[in-house]
Amino acid sequence: MKAIIVGGGVMGLGTAWNLAKSGHDVELFEQGPLPNPLASSMDEHRLIRHPYGNHTGYARLIDDAFAAWDELWRDLGQRLYAATGTLALTGNGADWAERSAESLQAIGRPMTELALDELPRRFPMLNSTGVEHAYWLDTGGVLFAQDITSALAHHLGQQPNVRLHSYTPIRAVDLEHGRVTTESGTVHSADVVIVAAGAWVGRLLPPAGARLVPSRQVVIYFRLPDEARAAWAQGPMVIDKTGEVGLYLVPPHDGRGMKVGDHEFSRRGDPDAAREATEAEMRPLLDRCASLLHGFDRWRIDRLKVCFYTVTEDERFVVEKQGARGWLMSPCSGHGFKFGALMGKELARTIVSERDPAAHARWAAGLEGDTK
Ligand SMILES: Cc1cc2nc3c(=O)[nH]c(=O)nc-3n(C[C@H](O)[C@H](O)[C@H](O)COP(=O)(O)OP(=O)(O)OC[C@H]3O[C@@H](n4cnc5c(N)ncnc54)[C@H](O)[C@@H]3O)c2cc1C
Numbered sequence: 437m438k439a440i441i442v443g444g445g446v447m448g449l450g451t452a453w454n455l456a457k458s459g460h461d462v463e464l465f466e467q468g469p470l471p472n473p474l475a476s477s478m479d480e481h482r483l484i485r486h487p488y489g490n491h492t493g494y495a496r497l498i499d500d501a502f503a504a505w506d507e508l509w510r511d512l513g514q515r516l517y518a519a520t521g522t523l524a525l526t527g528n529g530a531d532w533a534e535r536s537a538e539s540l541q542a543i544g545r546p547m548t549e550l551a552l553d554e555l556p557r558r559f560p561m562l563n564s565t566g567v568e569h570a571y572w573l574d575t576g577g578v579l580f581a582q583d584i585t586s587a588l589a590h591h592l593g594q595q596p597n598v599r600l601h602s603y604t605p606i607r608a609v610d611l612e613h614g615r616v617t618t619e620s621g622t623v624h625s626a627d628v629v630i631v632a633a634g635a636w637v638g639r640l641l642p643p644a645g646a647r648l649v650p651s652r653q654v655v656i657y658f659r660l661p662d663e664a665r666a667a668w669a670q671g672p673m674v675i676d677k678t679g680e681v682g683l684y685l686v687p688p689h690d691g692r693g694m695k696v697g698d699h700e701f702s703r704r705g706d707p708d709a710a711r712e713a714t715e716a717e718m719r720p721l722l723d724r725c726a727s728l729l730h731g732f733d734r735w736r737i738d739r740l741k742v743c744f745y746t747v748t749e750d751e752r753f754v755v756e757k758q759g760a761r762g763w764l765m766s767p768c769s770g771h772g773f774k775f776g777a778l779m780g781k782e783l784a785r786t787i788v789s790e791r792d793p794a795a796h797a798r799w800a801a802g803l804e805g806d807t808k
Pocket residue numbers: 442443444445446447448465466467468471472474475476477478481482483484604605606607632633634635636637640653654655697743744745765766767768769770771772773774775
């Protein structure tokens with residue numbers, strides 16, 4: 437079988453990895469360099485964690501996601517991951533951490549509720565004022581996203597049954613007949629065409645664009661005083677829903693950056709437009725950092741990075757068969773990277789074994805065993 441994949445982010449590359457591994461021919465087209473720094477998959481890190489609010493279906497997939505990453509580490513000969521554990525804080529009327537704790541209890545992976553007076557002792561770098569509940573889970577950590585994406589592209593470039601085309605934008609796809617047309621007008625055909633075009637998907641498949649909305653997001657990288665950096669380099673990922681904005685904090689393990697972002701969807705922006713961000717648009721996040729992080733007045737902004745989510749209304753992934761020979765693959769909504777290896781593995785399996793596409797779409801949408 438021959439597959440064509442449009443898009444060289446973690447989803448396209450993850451699917452190529454698995455199809456090629458099972459002996460199939462793969463041709464992958466990427467509009468920019470491979471990997472493309474503008475892709476959602478290209479940031480220093482992405483988090484993987486079990487707590488998932490009441491999206492229990494996704495929480496259930498996390499162990500499989502870890503297993504798929506382990507398989508990738510074996511194939512790449514390197515482990516691009518740091519375990520940090522997960523600290524979830526809640527208060528001020530938010531209940532995401534409580535809902536996560538309930539759903540994880542139900543699937544036999546309970547979080548530990550920490551006594552509030554234990555927080556300063558255990559995490560002295562945090563100011564717990566306003567925190568009403570704190571939960572801890574030993575699992576969870578940081579995937580070194582851009583290193584993974586680069587290593588995967590490199591690995592695929594060495595496979596005899598894979599052809600990678602960088603700087604080759606696809607202008608049109610025909611999912612009925614399994615054809616793609618490049619910007620320069622060349623037509624390529626295959627038994628199956630997978631469109632994993634991230635925030636650009638609506639340009640190739642306009643009806644999908646109505647459901648899959650590009651969402652410009654800004655994250656902040658910080659420079660820390662040495663002692664604070666040393667403490668955080670051993671620190672946990674933090675998911676905080678106690679202030680005016682919810683924030684996630686990615687600790688600087690293995691020499692990577694210290695990053696903070698939020699999960700509030702902007703639902704606007706053009707992934708091809710200039711990607712400047714201003715400090716002013718980060719004000720609510722900076723204010724929350726000031727109240728949550730001890731010594732924050734001595735932290736300095738190192739850089740702001742603009743990146744794109746591709747979001748659905750219900751934050752569920754879209755991986756659907758389209759036409760006789762096509763698949764639309766958009767598992768994002770700002771939480772897809774952790775499933776990149778697993779989504780690629782399972783889509784390859786469904787394509788090869790002709791598993792029921794509707795069942796696959798349901799699985800990818802996190803609807804198996806969901807309580808929502
Ligand atoms: C700020 C931020 C924080 C995030 N945090 C997390 C997190 O902590 N944990 C987590 O699990 N997930 C997280 N995510 C989400 C995760 O990064 C994405 O879900 C994932 O990277 C999406 O991968 P993708 O392959 O679908 O898209 P992309 O990585 O965007 O790849 C799509 C590729 O397709 C190419 N392309 C598009 N159109 C064409 C065309 N016509 N022809 C050829 N090539 C084309 C693009 O150039 C691009 O390289 C975050 C995302 C952002 C932006």
